[in-house]
Amino acid sequence: xxRIAIEVDGTGVEVPEGTSLLAAVRAxxxxxxxxxxxxxxxxxxxxxxxxxRADGHVAAACVTPxxxxxxxxTTTDDLVRLxxxxxxxxxxxxxxxxxAEGNPSELAHVCESLGIAPxxxxxxxxxxxxxxxxxxxxxxxxxxxxxxxxxxxxxxQGTFALTLVGRGxxxxxxxxxxxxxxxxDCVACGGCVDTCPTGAIIQPGPARGxxxxxxxxxxxxxxxxxxxxxxxxxxxxxxxxxxxxxxxARDGPVNHGHACVKGRFAHGFRTSPxxxxxxxxxxxxxxxxxxxxxxxxxxxxxxxxxxxTGGPDAVAAISxxxxxxxxxxLVQKFMRVVIGTNNVDNCxxxxxxxxxAGLTASFGLSGGTDSFDDxxxxxxxxxxxxxxxxxxxxxxxxxxxxxxHGAKLVVADPRAVGLALHSDVHLGPRPGTNVALFHGLAxxxxxxxxxxxxxxxxxxxxxxxxxxLLADYPxxxxxxxxxxxxxxxxxxxxxxxxxxxxAIVYGLGVTEHLHGTDGVRSLAxxxxxxxxVGTDRGYGVNPLRGQNNVQGASDMGAxxxxxxxxxxxxxxxxRSRAERVWGVAVPARPGxxxxxxxxxxxxxxxxxxxxxxxxxxxxxxxxxxxxQALDACPLVVCNELFxxxxxxxxxxxxxxxxxxxxxxxxxxFDRRFQRVRPSAPPPGETRTDFDIVRALAxxxxxxxxxxxxxxALAECARLAPVFAGLSxxxxxxxxxxxxPCPDPDRPGEAKLYLERFATPDGRAHLAATPYLLPGEQPDxxxxxxxxxxxxxxxxNSGSMTRRGGNLALDPVDFLDLHPDDAARYEVRGGxxxxxxxRHGRARLIARVSEQTAPGQxxxxxxxPASGVNRLTSDHxxxxxxCPEYKVTAVRVAxx
Numbered sequence: 001x002x003r004i005a006i007e008v009d010g011t012g013v014e015v016p017e018g019t020s021l022l023a024a025v026r027a028x029x030x031x032x033x034x035x036x037x038x039x040x041x042x043x044x045x046x047x048x049x050x051x052x053r054a055d056g057h058v059a060a061a062c063v064t065p066x067x068x069x070x071x072x073x074t075t076t077d078d079l080v081r082l083x084x085x086x087x088x089x090x091x092x093x094x095x096x097x098x099x100a101e102g103n104p105s106e107l108a109h110v111c112e113s114l115g116i117a118p119x120x121x122x123x124x125x126x127x128x129x130x131x132x133x134x135x136x137x138x139x140x141x142x143x144x145x146x147x148x149x150x151x152x153x154x155x156x157q158g159t160f161a162l163t164l165v166g167r168g169x170x171x172x173x174x175x176x177x178x179x180x181x182x183x184x185d186c187v188a189c190g191g192c193v194d195t196c197p198t199g200a201i202i203q204p205g206p207a208r209g210x211x212x213x214x215x216x217x218x219x220x221x222x223x224x225x226x227x228x229x230x231x232x233x234x235x236x237x238x239x240x241x242x243x244x245x246x247x248x249a250r251d252g253p254v255n256h257g258h259a260c261v262k263g264r265f266a267h268g269f270r271t272s273p274x275x276x277x278x279x280x281x282x283x284x285x286x287x288x289x290x291x292x293x294x295x296x297x298x299x300x301x302x303x304x305x306x307x308x309t310g311g312p313d314a315v316a317a318i319s320x321x322x323x324x325x326x327x328x329x330l331v332q333k334f335m336r337v338v339i340g341t342n343n344v345d346n347c348x349x350x351x352x353x354x355x356x357a358g359l360t361a362s363f364g365l366s367g368g369t370d371s372f373d374d375x376x377x378x379x380x381x382x383x384x385x386x387x388x389x390x391x392x393x394x395x396x397x398x399x400x401x402x403x404x405h406g407a408k409l410v411v412a413d414p415r416a417v418g419l420a421l422h423s424d425v426h427l428g429p430r431p432g433t434n435v436a437l438f439h440g441l442a443x444x445x446x447x448x449x450x451x452x453x454x455x456x457x458x459x460x461x462x463x464x465x466x467x468x469l470l471a472d473y474p475x476x477x478x479x480x481x482x483x484x485x486x487x488x489x490x491x492x493x494x495x496x497x498x499x500x501x502x503a504i505v506y507g508l509g510v511t512e513h514l515h516g517t518d519g520v521r522s523l524a525x526x527x528x529x530x531x532x533v534g535t536d537r538g539y540g541v542n543p544l545r546g547q548n549n550v551q552g553a554s555d556m557g558a559x560x561x562x563x564x565x566x567x568x569x570x571x572x573x574x575r576s577r578a579e580r581v582w583g584v585a586v587p588a589r590p591g592x593x594x595x596x597x598x599x600x601x602x603x604x605x606x607x608x609x610x611x612x613x614x615x616x617x618x619x620x621x622x623x624x625x626x627x628q629a630l631d632a633c634p635l636v637v638c639n640e641l642f643x644x645x646x647x648x649x650x651x652x653x654x655x656x657x658x659x660x661x662x663x664x665x666x667x668x669f670d671r672r673f674q675r676v677r678p679s680a681p682p683p684g685e686t687r688t689d690f691d692i693v694r695a696l697a698x699x700x701x702x703x704x705x706x707x708x709x710x711x712a713l714a715e716c717a718r719l720a721p722v723f724a725g726l727s728x729x730x731x732x733x734x735x736x737x738x739x740p741c742p743d744p745d746r747p748g749e750a751k752l753y754l755e756r757f758a759t760p761d762g763r764a765h766l767a768a769t770p771y772l773l774p775g776e777q778p779d780x781x782x783x784x785x786x787x788x789x790x791x792x793x794x795x796n797s798g799s800m801t802r803r804g805g806n807l808a809l810d811p812v813d814f815l816d817l818h819p820d821d822a823a824r825y826e827v828r829g830g831x832x833x834x835x836x837x838r839h840g841r842a843r844l845i846a847r848v849s850e851q852t853a854p855g856q857x858x859x860x861x862x863x864p865a866s867g868v869n870r871l872t873s874d875h876x877x878x879x880x881x882c883p884e885y886k887v888t889a890v891r892v893a894x895x
Contacts, residue, residue: 004068009075015066022050022061030074033083033110035090036146037062038195040257041155044147048086049110051079058082084114091116093169095125095141098198106197107144127172132180134805135188135203135265138173142200145171149192149201156258158389158400161185162192173200187393187792188261188809194247203265206244218244221679224666225263226322226659227795229545230254230394231668231736232263236660236679243267243660243680253736254372254668260393261806262795267660268804270680274642276655277684287643287653292685292695299610299652300699302635306607307339312587316343316597316606319558320613320639320689321547324664324676326709327689328549328556329564329716331612334693335591337584338702342560342569342591343606346553347614349594350621353880354511355543356554358520362528362541362765364758366566367551367671369533369540370503371738371750372398375670378539380408380499382492384523385434385509385886389418390792392507392544392669399505408499410492412437413509414787415816415858416851425492428853429482431785432774432887434510438522439771440478441493443470445529450497452531459757460528462766469768481771483853502532503539508546508789512886514775517879521767528764534753545669547796548659552667555723555739556716560591565720581719593881594620595874598629608635612689613656617645618797618864621872621883622839639689642799645864656689657682658800664690664709665731670750672736673726774887775875778855782837782889784821785856786871794862802862813863815844815892818854822846825892832895835859837888840870843895857890 002017008028015024020043025032036047045063052061053073073079087110091098099108099118111120127140145164150173153162161184163176173192175184192201218237225232233252237245246267248259269275279295280287290298306314319331328346335344348356356366363369375381376398388396396418403409403422411420412427412434420426429437445451446467456463475486496502504527510519524533524541532538545551557564563586567574575586592600594616600606602625609630620626630636630649638650647653661682665673682688687695690709697704706712710728717723725741725748741748756762778785793810794801801807815835817827827833829848834841835857844859844866852858861868875884 004066006066006068006070006072008072017066019066020062021052021054021059021064021066021072024066025052025061025072025074031113032061032074033087033114034062035087035107035110035144035197036148038148038152041148041151041195044151047090047144047146049083049090051082051086053079084116087111087114088116088120090144091120093123094121094144094198095123096121098142103199105199130181131204132182133186133188134182134808135190135261136181136186136193137202137204138181139200139202140172142198143172144198144200145173146197148195148197149173152191152195155401156397157187157189157191158397158404159185159187159189161187182808188265189393189397190248190259190264194257203245206239221677222249222675223660223677223679224548224674225259226548226666226676227262227266228392229548229550229669230392231548231666231672231674232259232394233674234259234263238680241680243270253672255394258394258397261793261809262801266795266801266804266806269641269800270658270660271683272642272803274803275683276640276642276653277686278655279685280653282651292687295652295654296696296699299635299637299696302651303339303608303700306635310605310607312340313343313591314605314607315339315341316592316600316608317610318594318597318612318614318616319344319346319553321347321550321553322613322659323549323553323689324662324709325549325552325556325667325673325716326664326706326712327693328553328558329712330690330693330704330706332557332564333582333704334697336586337582337704338697338700340587342587342589343597344558344591345560345594345597346550346558347547347619348550348554349881350619350883351508351546352511352543352550353882354516354520354877357517357880358524359541359543362521362524362767363533363753365740365752366554367739367752368542368669369752370542370670372542372670374539374751375503375505375542376402378402378407378499378501378503380410380495380502382410382412382496382502382504382526383419384412384504384506386505386507386544387413387415387418387789388505388507388544391546391790393792395544408495410495414853414856424495425488427484427488427492429484431787431856432513433482433771434513434519435515435522435769436473436478436481436771437484438519438526439470439473440475440482440489441496442466442522442525442529443473443478444475444490444493445497445526446470448494448497450493451529452537455531455535456529459534460764460766461761462768465768466525466766469770496526497530499538501538502530504541505544506541507544509886511877511882512884514875514877514884514887515772516877516882518767518769518772522769525766528766533764534757542670549666551669551671552665555667560593563719564716565722567720578719581715595876595881595883598626601629601633604632606633608637609633610637611646611650612639615644615646615797615799615864617649618869619861621869621885622874623867623869624840625874639692644797644799654692655684655686656692657686661686662688665713665728667739671738673731673739674736675728675731775884776838776873776887776889778889782891783855784817784890784892786835786837786888786890787856787858788861788868788872788885789858791860791862794860796862797864798862812845813859813866813868814847816847816849816852816858817892818850818852818856819848820854821857822848827892834893834895835871835890836893837871837873837890839873840867842867842871844868857892
């Protein structure tokens with residue numbers, strides 16, 4: 001980028017060409033008021049409070065670009081007077097409370113710096129407000145119509161929920177739908193609160209004024225969000241030891257000063273009266289509070305009894321994607337060192353295990369191929385089986401922003417939601433037909449010469465086999481299988497095939513199928529055919545991880561067949577390296593996967609199960625069978641924040657700290673290690689999972705070492721070469737560091753495979769996997785296909801998001817169905833319906849919408865009482881045992 005030299009008040013400064021005068025002046029260390037300006041937004045030039053003189057001409061600095069050799073003046077008396085006059089005109093129309101003592105707004109700060117007295121605000125007010133929303137309140141009398149909130153909503157969030165209404169001095173911000181704020185399209189990202197310069201839009205309660213801009217002094221802790229896998233950097237503001245606000249960090253490497261309703265506002269669960277604060281032990285059929293010593297002794301005794309009766313493999317643990325890397329590392333070490341079994345797994349089994357298997361088979365490593373910063377530079381985005389606008393809102397907003405700036409967008413999703421509404425081509429395949437869809441796209445790439453022949457010759461294998469297979473997937477046949485019109489298939493393939501820098505982003509709609517691993521591999525074929533992975537000609541294949549640390553839980557070896565860093569337990573060299581670090585023998589036989597654990601419990605072979613931070617009775621498929629497994633197991637231990645559905649089946653419940661109360665690291669969806677820091681103490685006798693694992697090992701007479709989370713990551717770095725360059729000290733200095741990172745003196749690898757793939761032969765592997773039918777098919781008895789997924793206001797089983805204001809925004813589980821189906825089955829929107837499958841039943845509220853295709857229905861799983869996962873089957877991916885959540889045959893009936 002070309003840099004130019006200019007002069008500001010006699011001082012030379014260099015700035016990138018095209019930089020606004022406002023940014024140039026600030027780069028020179030000069031502060032200017034700019035009430036309509038936010039450096040995250042396009043300039044407006046409406047308030048005239050940033051006036052400067054450029055080469056003799058007075059100009060609004062925010063909308064005037066710098067030119068080489070320009071001479072800028074900011075401090076002359078006439079300029080100061082002009083800026084002061086502009087601010088005074090604005091302030092004069094506001095009521096006195098706009099500048100009341102203690103007001104933390106940007107406007108109040110500007111007035112103080114310019115010497116404008118509070119008495120200048122003489123407006124009468126009377127325009128009213130809107131307090132309908134739990135997280136965002138509007139005071140119209142303080143609105144100066146600067147438009148920053150409107151631009152934030154459109155340019156950064158991409159929701160377009162706000163507008164300016166009225167004329168002249170009566171212009172104010174309002175929801176675009178015209179009704180109360182709570183009933184608008186607002187998704188409560190909080191961006192309007194952060195950018196508002198006057199306090200017209202605030203977060204109510206103790207957070208008032210604690211924006212990422214000007215605010216009262218308070219303790220701030222930098223941490224990483226504990227909700228989805230995006231990995232937003234947050235500043236947690238505390239007062240008197242309590243969380244007052246959670247703010248997106250302007251310099252966050254992924255979120256860039258943005259957040260979503262969950263990370264920003266959904267922290268009320270911390271102080272919920274339902275929070276567990278003491279260990280619970282089951283006596284005479286009821287859970288009763290006990291002390292930690294008694295609880296740990298009971299667990300230790302039960303584990304010993306299980307091993308004595310059935311051997312080490314009679315014990316299993318389900319670790320947590322919500323736990324830190326260090327906690328996951330310690331859990332898997334406990335199982336292998338203290339118990340002597342590989343029976344440890346985590347919830348990636350239920351969501352992205354096909355990603356790990358498929359990406360490893362295609363490219364060599366289990367993570368996405370590129371950083372999100374690179375993906376955002378793509379000129380064509382292929383988004384498959386994902387609704388990031390709701391499930392990963394910050395990523396969804398950044399992708400939409402890229403599309404609004406010219407990138408082509410192809411969305412493959414059965415529903416017309418989120419990014420699909422902005423796509424150039426929306427492919428709506430029948431659930432369970434992904435492999436056929438991807439083969440159809442690949443067929444067109446080959447047929448129309450849209451492949452990279454040089455890349456395929458030099459860096460890939462399997463092309464002859466794939467070419468032979470693809471002959472059976474011409475557009476017309478794929479249209480018959482998938483329901484996607486052949487013309488749309490061709491249009492999508494051409495957009496992706498002709499792009500200079502395409503990228504693939506996908507979600508659980510690809511993985512949660514009977515043939516999910518085949519889906520990942522056939523999707524990866526497209527990037528290989530285009531030469532768009534491991535090169536500068538594209539940005540590969542990138543999964544959107546569901547939970548905050550689902551990537552890290554697997555990275556740390558909380559898997560039955562893999563040790564930390566993805567070394568196979570069956571590999572003697574890998575085991576030997578771990579044994580040198582741990583000082584004990586590591587079992588060579590892979591352990592049980594989560595579904596196998598439940599089956600073993602029902603069969604009487606599993607005698608102790610430790611469930612850490614997962615509500616398996618609510619989130620796992622075929623929930624009735626899960627509950628039966630827990631009831632059959634002699635000892636079930638549950639680490640939890642609340643008395644979840646799973647905890648109600650437990651023999652011992654251990655209260656644990658939340659992500660706001662922990663020390664450690666998370667790994668986000670694009671492989672970045674980031675620090676997690678405690679911002680407030682956990683309530684009552686609550687302990688971190690890390691401390692609980694260490695204490696239990698001690699009770700069983702074993703010293704696990706790793707006195708601190710930093711020690712645990714350091715030990716992991718000694719064991720796993722891909723993490724050898726990582727440490728807490730390094731992350732504290734540098735922020736986010738991606739893996740692989742084998743050297744502490746070199747950066748991690750954000751973009752993979754630039755020199756060679758990590759497969760044994762160093763090449764990318766094309767997969768010739770035929771399309772196979774899903775595990776369930778609709779019939780006359782169960783004529784509809786149910787797809788489950790996430791909604792914007794809630795997270796997983798909802799244990800955290802349902803305990804706060806989010807419940808007011810999204811209070812019930814809906815069943816979305818098409819108007820044709822609603823008419824056919826005599827269902828009216830807003831009424832309760834019973835949904836039945838071959839496995840169970842659930843009760844939901846019907847919502848009629850054309851977002852869902854005829855013959856398909858959709859619901860989330862955020863409200864366990866609805867029983868959604870009683871409907872889903874035990875069909876699972878043939879390679880990884882990932883459940884087929886996306887295809888369940890159901891029928892609807894009156895309640």
